[in-house]
Amino acid sequence: MPSVKTLVLTCLILINSVFLQAQFDFNQNCKQAYQCIISLQLREGERLLEKEKQNHPSNGIILLLENYSDFLDLYISEDASAFAKKKHVKSERLSQLEGKNKSSPYYHYSLAVTHMQWGFIYLKNGEYLNAGLEFRSANTSLERNKKAYPGFLPDQIISGLLHVTVGTIPDAYRWLTDLSGLSGTVEQGIGELRSALNTMNKRTEYEFLRAETMFYLTMITLSMQKDKIAEYGILAYLDDPRFKELLKTNLLASYAKANLLLRTGHSDQAIEVLLNRPRGDNYLPYPWLDYLTGLAKLHRLDQDAIPYFQKFLAATKGKRFIKSAWQKIGWQYLLAGKTDLYEKNLLQVLSHGSEATEEDKNAQKEATSRSKPNLVLLRARLLFDGGYYERALSLLQKEGMDKVVRNNDDLIEYAYRMGRIYHEWGKKEQSIPFYEMTIRYGSDEKSYYAANACLQLGLIYENAGNKQEAIRYLNKCLSLDFEDYRTSIRQKAKAGLSRLSK
Numbered sequence: 435m436p437s438v439k440t441l442v443l444t445c446l447i448l449i450n451s452v453f454l455q456a457q458f459d460f461n462q463n464c465k466q467a468y469q470c471i472i473s474l475q476l477r478e479g480e481r482l483l484e485k486e487k488q489n490h491p492s493n494g495i496i497l498l499l500e501n502y503s504d505f506l507d508l509y510i511s512e513d514a515s516a517f518a519k520k521k522h523v524k525s526e527r528l529s530q531l532e533g534k535n536k537s538s539p540y541y542h543y544s545l546a547v548t549h550m551q552w553g554f555i556y557l558k559n560g561e562y563l564n565a566g567l568e569f570r571s572a573n574t575s576l577e578r579n580k581k582a583y584p585g586f587l588p589d590q591i592i593s594g595l596l597h598v599t600v601g602t603i604p605d606a607y608r609w610l611t612d613l614s615g616l617s618g619t620v621e622q623g624i625g626e627l628r629s630a631l632n633t634m635n636k637r638t639e640y641e642f643l644r645a646e647t648m649f650y651l652t653m654i655t656l657s658m659q660k661d662k663i664a665e666y667g668i669l670a671y672l673d674d675p676r677f678k679e680l681l682k683t684n685l686l687a688s689y690a691k692a693n694l695l696l697r698t699g700h701s702d703q704a705i706e707v708l709l710n711r712p713r714g715d716n717y718l719p720y721p722w723l724d725y726l727t728g729l730a731k732l733h734r735l736d737q738d739a740i741p742y743f744q745k746f747l748a749a750t751k752g753k754r755f756i757k758s759a760w761q762k763i764g765w766q767y768l769l770a771g772k773t774d775l776y777e778k779n780l781l782q783v784l785s786h787g788s789e790a791t792e793e794d795k796n797a798q799k800e801a802t803s804r805s806k807p808n809l810v811l812l813r814a815r816l817l818f819d820g821g822y823y824e825r826a827l828s829l830l831q832k833e834g835m836d837k838v839v840r841n842n843d844d845l846i847e848y849a850y851r852m853g854r855i856y857h858e859w860g861k862k863e864q865s866i867p868f869y870e871m872t873i874r875y876g877s878d879e880k881s882y883y884a885a886n887a888c889l890q891l892g893l894i895y896e897n898a899g900n901k902q903e904a905i906r907y908l909n910k911c912l913s914l915d916f917e918d919y920r921t922s923i924r925q926k927a928k929a930g931l932s933r934l935s936k
Contacts, residue, residue, distance in 0.1 A: 512752025699821020756787025
């Protein structure tokens with residue numbers, strides 16, 4: 435018969451074991467807090483976490499979700515002062531996590547997510563070295579967890595996101611992948627995320643992660659060609675009844691859907707999503723959604739785009755897309771025949787914001803050159819960007835090339851716009867002569883039209899199985915000297931050549 439001492443020791447071991455396991459308990463209250471946070475109802479999420487602290491103060495999931503809240507707040511608000519204040523919190527939080535139960539699958543997972551989220555925050559704030567170090571730590575923790583718990587589905591979601599991130603890093607920042615030790619491709623990452631969603635259909639204990647996974651899946655496709663988005667069936671996920679239900683309360687889901695709809699030329703639907711998105715003081719302010727609404731309305735040539743850009747400018751705490759917003763306000767005035775107000779707003783481009791994005795650089799270039807866009811070509815461009823291909827083509831055909839074209843620059847853009855309209859409308863054969871015309875007249879110019887025409891011809895021939903012509907045009911793209919959208923165009927051309935070399 436065991437002694438009293440043995441029984442007491444056994445009880446203490448069992449109690450300690452239960453206590454340790456409870457250090458990572460994704461219980462119902464935590465799941466509810468997580469859903470609030472991922473919906474951008476941060477204050478309600480934080481209230482539920484305070485409740486969890488009172489009931490289960492040692493629960494490590496609290497630290498994980500607090501980092502989720504900080505991540506979304508800093509990433510969306512782009513508030514530089516808040517970023518500076520919260521940097522020290524990261525180290526404290528990681529130190530606390532490292533003291534938790536190492537035998538839980540949530541231990542290394544929580545470390546990986548925390549490091550990864552701070553990697554993205556550093557990346558957005560231009561601290562590339564710190565970002566690389568965070569991604570390396572995230573990858574180390576993730577690999578340890580995958581080895582110890584091969585069936586742990588949350589790992590697959592984070593792994594998919596990291597693989598996509600590596601696959602989309604521009605060449606100029608490839609040293610980040612070397613520093614982080616990461617490798618992977620966009621295709622690999624999408625496969626992991628799609629697989630995770632399919633697994634959730636069978637393993638309902640992970641159903642609560644669906645919103646976040648679908649958000650990642652929709653967002654990572656924004657840099658893809660539209661035919662690739664169709665190939666992966668991403669739009670079908672938006673029609674999933676579970677995703678439609680999310681739109682009622684999840685602001686992040688609304689953002690993801692609207693962004694993807696805009697990317698694929700479904701502006702009418704995007705406007706509907708944006709105007710009917712969840713609202714209220716309980717949601718994190720998201721000025722970028724006003725920018726998107728203004729952009730979608732401008733693409734449709736609506737007359738009321740300006741107030742949305744103004745709301746964005748009044749509320750944003752970041753520096754990105756500010757120049758672009760002033761430019762778009764100017765464009766609306768120019769289209770309305772108010773040249774003086776166009777010029778007034780273009781002056782604001784010169785003194786506000788930064789050139790952090792391609793759109794901002796483009797706005798700065800226009801404001802500096804003091805060269806007004808060709809009105810017909812501007813309308814055609816906006817309609818094309820909104821997916822209104824028939825309206826754009828009808829406009830250009832009605833005006834006629836002789837009336838539209840005033841100089842060589844207009845000729846190059848006219849040919850380019852015609853090529854892009856036919857291409858995205860699914861009439862690839864009709865687009866080819868216009869792309870060739872763009873290249874013939876624009877290869878020696880600094881505009882991006884000829885380079886992107888080369889890229890598009892390369893993709894057309896790649897999809898047609900004409901490898902030789904595809905390689906020729908993609909190499910031609912890389913040989914051209916141009917300024918606007920240089921990084922993204924060259925990255926896509928190099929990705930195409932990489933595919934064709936296999």
